[in-house]
Amino acid sequence: MLPAVLKLPASSPSSARRITGIMALLVLLALLALPWADLAIYPVDPWAELARIGQGIILPYWNSPWVLLESLAQTVAFALLAVALAAPLGMLLAMVFHWTAVRLLCAAVRSVHELFWGLLFMQVYGLSATTGLLAILVPYTGVFAKVFAETIDLQDRDAYRSLPRVNRLIGWAYTRIPQTLPALLSYTRYRFECALRSSAILGFIGLPTLGFHLETAFKQGQYAEAGALLWAFLMLLASIRLWLRPALLPLYLIAAVWLLPETIGFTNSNYFWQFVSQDIWPTALRQGDWAATLDWYWRMFSHQAWPGLVQTLLLTQLALVLTLLVILLVYPFASRALVNQPLYGLGRFALLVMRSTPEMILAFVLLLLFGPSGLPAVIALAIHNGGLIAFLVANNSNSEQAIHGRRPDDPAGLLRYTYVETPRQLPSMLAWLLYRWEVMLRESAIMGILGITTLGFFIDSAFEEIRYDRAFFLILITAGLNIIVDACSRRLRQLALVQPGQANQGRH
Template sequence: MTLTLPTLLRPARSTALALVQVTLILIAVALICIPFADLQLHQVDPWHELGLIGYGLITPHWSDVTVLVEAVGLTVAFALLAVTIAVPLGLLMAVYFHWRWLRMLAAAIRSVHELFWGLLFMQLFGLSATTGLLAILIPYCGVFAKVFAEIIEQQPPQPGATLDPASSRLLRYAYSLIPQALPSMLHYVRYRFECALRSSAILGFIGLPTLGFHLETAFKQGQYSEAAAVLWLFLLMIASVRYWLKPVLILPWLLVSIWLLPANPVPVSLDLAWQFVSVDLWPSSLRSGDWAGFGSWLWRLLSEQAIPGILETLYLTQMALALTALIILLLWPLASRRLVSGPAWTGGRFILLVLRSTPEMVMAFVFLLLFGPSGLPAVLALALHNGGLISFLIANGSEIDRHQQQRPDDPQGLLRLAYLENPRQYPAMLALLFYRWEVILRESAMMGILGIATLGFYIDSAFSEIRFDRAFFLIIITALLNIGVDAIARRLRQRYLPQTSRSSDNELT
C-alpha cells in the first residue's frame, strides 16, 4: 500500500470519538421522538394505587395453592419442552446456515413475538398445549440457529482437517466444530431457558393457564396481595433455576412436563386448518386476483393502521433504548464487586434479579394502572427490564478480572467508576444495547396487546374482529420492521464496536 501525504496527515480514527458519536446519535434520536410519542399521563395522582400495590408486595397471599402449583407446572412445562425441541432443530439449522434461504427463514420466524405466534395458533388449536409449545418453539428455533451458527463460526477449523474431505457437512460439524462449541452453546441454552420461562408466563395474557394469566387477573381485580404472591413465586423460580434444573434432573422434569400438559379441548379439523391457512389469512381481493382491489385494501391497511403503528412503535423503541442506557450506567456499578461489597452488592444483585426476571409485559401492566393508557408505561417497562438484564451482564464482566493486581495510584470510589470502570465497560454496554435494539422493538410492538397504540394494538384488534387477513399482514409488517432494525443495529456494531460485536451477539438475544 502506498502512503500519500494526505493519508499520513489524516488522523487515525479514535475509538473514543466513535463511541461519543454513536452515543450522541442515540440521545438525539430519542429526544426527537419525544414530541411525537403518546406520553400523556391520564392519572394525575397515582400514589394511592401505588400504595396499594406496595402493600400487596409486602403481604403476598394466595388462597388456593393447588391452582398456583398447576400454573407453575404449566409455565415450566411449556418452557422446558419448547426449548428441548428447539435446541436440536436450531442446531441442525445452524449447520446449514450458509444457505441464504435458511438464514432468511430464521430471521423471519424469530422476528415475530411469541404472543403473536400464540394469537395465530389459537385460531387453529384454541387454548391448548399445542398453542403454547408452538408459540415458544418456532421463534426459538430461529434464535438458536443464529446464535449457534455464530458460536460455531468462532471455533478453530484445525480439528476438521483430520477428517476425510469427502465427509458430509453434517459429519464434519458433528465430529469437529460442535464438540468445541458445546460449552458455549450449553451456556446460552441455560440463559435462553430463563427467557423461555418469561415467554411462557406472559402467554397467560392471551388466556393460556400459566402464571401470567393469574397475575393479570389479580391485577385487573385489584387483588395486589394475590398478584404479589404470583410475582414473588415467579422471581423465586427464575433465581433458583440452577438448583432445580440440574443436568441429572432434566429427564425427570421432561417426563413431568409431558404429564402436566393439558389435552387439546377440541380436536383439530384438517379442513378448518387448511381453510385458515389458505383462505382466512388472505384478503378476498387477492384470492380472486383483483389486484386493484387488493391495492386499495393494502393502502387502507397501511395508512390507517400499519404506518401509525410503525411510527408509535419506533418512537417508543428509541426512547426506551436511550433510557435503558441511562439505567445501565446507574445500576451496573451497584452489582460489581470492583466497586461495592457486602450488603450494597447484595442489594444491587437483588435489584437486577427483579428487573431482569420480571417480564416487560408485567411491568407495563403495573405502570398502566399507575399512569393510564399511553406509551410511557411501555417505555419504562422496556427500559427497566433491559437495563437490569444488560447491567447484570456488564457487572459479571467487570468481575472476571477483579483479582488482577491493581496499580497503587488507581482511583477509588466515584473517581474509579468515572475514570476506570465506565470507560472499560462502555463499549461492551453499547454493543449489548444495540444487540437488544431489535428485541426492544419486538417487545414495543407486543405492548399493543395492553392497549398501547403500537403495531400489536392493531394486530390484537384484528384478531378480536376476526379479521385474520389484516392481522396476518400486520404481523408480516412487524417481522419486516424487526429484520430491518436488526440489520441497522448489526451495521452499527460492526462499524463502531468491531471488537465487542461478536462476543455480545453470543451473550444474549
C-alpha cells in the same frame, strides 16, 4: 445461568470516537422522537395505587396453593419442552446457516414475537398445548440457529478440515460441536430462562400459565395474590441452578408432557389449510382483483400499519436511551470494584428482580399507575433491559477485577466509576445495548395488547374482530421492521469496531 462475559479488545482513540458518536446519535434520535411519542399521563391517583401494589408485594398471600403450583408447573412445562425441541432444530439449521434461504427463514421467524405466534396458532389449535409450544418453539428455533451458527463460526476449523470426506452431520458431531459445547450449553440454559418469561406472558392470551393468573389478580385489584405470583416466579428463576440438573432432565421432560394443559375450544384438522390458504389473505386477492387488492393493502398500511409502526419505533428509541441511563445508574451497585459487600448484595438482588420480571408484566402494572399511554411501555422496557445489561456489565467488571486486581494508585468511589470502570465497560455496554435493540422493538410492538397504540394494538384488534387477513398483514409489517432494525444494529456494531458474534449472550 448466563454465558461467559464479553471480551472486547481495548478501544483505540478512533474507536472511542465512533462509540461516542453512535451514542450521541441514539440520544439525538430519542430527543427527536419525544414530541411525537404518546407519553401522556392520565389523571389517575398513582401513589395510592402504588401503595396498594407495594403492600401486596410486601405481604403476599395466595389461598389456593395447588392452583399456584399448577400454574408454575405448566409455565415450566411449556418452556422446557419448547427449548428441548428448538435447540436441536436450531443446531440442524445452524449447519446450513450459510444458505441464504435458511438465514432469511430464521430472521423471519425470530422477528415475530411469541405472543403474535400464539395468537396465530390459537386460531388453528385453540387454547391448547400445541399453541403454547409452537408459540415459543418457532421463534426460538430461529434464535438458536443464528446464535449457534455464529458461536461455532468463531472456532478454529482445522480439526474439521483434517477429517476425511464424511457426512457434514458426522463431521460437526466430532469436531465443531465438541469445540463449542460449553458455550452452546451455557446459552441453551440462558434461553431456557428466557423461555420461562415467554411462557409466563402467554397467559395474557388465555393459556393457563402464570401470566393468566397474574393478569386476573391485577385486574381485580388482588395485589396480595399478584405479589405471591411474582415472588413465586422470581424464586423459580433464582433457583434454576439448584433444580435444573442434567441428570434429571429426562424425568422433567416426561413430567412436562404430563403437565401440559387440556385443549380449550374447538380444533379442526381441516381448518389449518383453510386458515393458511384463505383466512389470512384479503378477499380481493383471492378473487384475483389486483386493483382492489392494492387499494386494500394501501388503506391498511396508511390507516393502521403506518401509525402503529411510527409509535413502535418512537417508543423503542426512547426506551433504548432510557435503558442506557438505567444501566449507568444501577450497574455500579453490582460491581465489587465500586461498592462494598452490603450494597453489592442489594445490587445483585435488584438486578435479579429487574431482569427476571417480563416487560409485559411491568408494563401492565405501570398502566395502572399512569394510564394507557406509551410511557409505561418505555419505563418497563428500560427497567427489564437495563437490569439484564447491567448484570452483564457488572459481571464483566467483576471478572476483570478478579483477573487483574486493583492498582494502588487507582481512584475509588465516584472517581473510579467515572474515569476507570465506565470507560472500560462502555464498548461492551454499547454492544449489548445494540443487540437488545431488535428485542426491544418486538416487545414495544406487543405492548399494543395492553392498549398502547403500537403495532400490537392493531394486530390484537384484528384478531378480536376475526379479521385474520389484517392481522397477518400487520404481523408481516412487524417482522419486516425487526429485520431492518437488526440490520441497522449490526451496521452500528461494525462501525463501533464490535466484532459480530462476541456479544451473543446479551441478545434476546
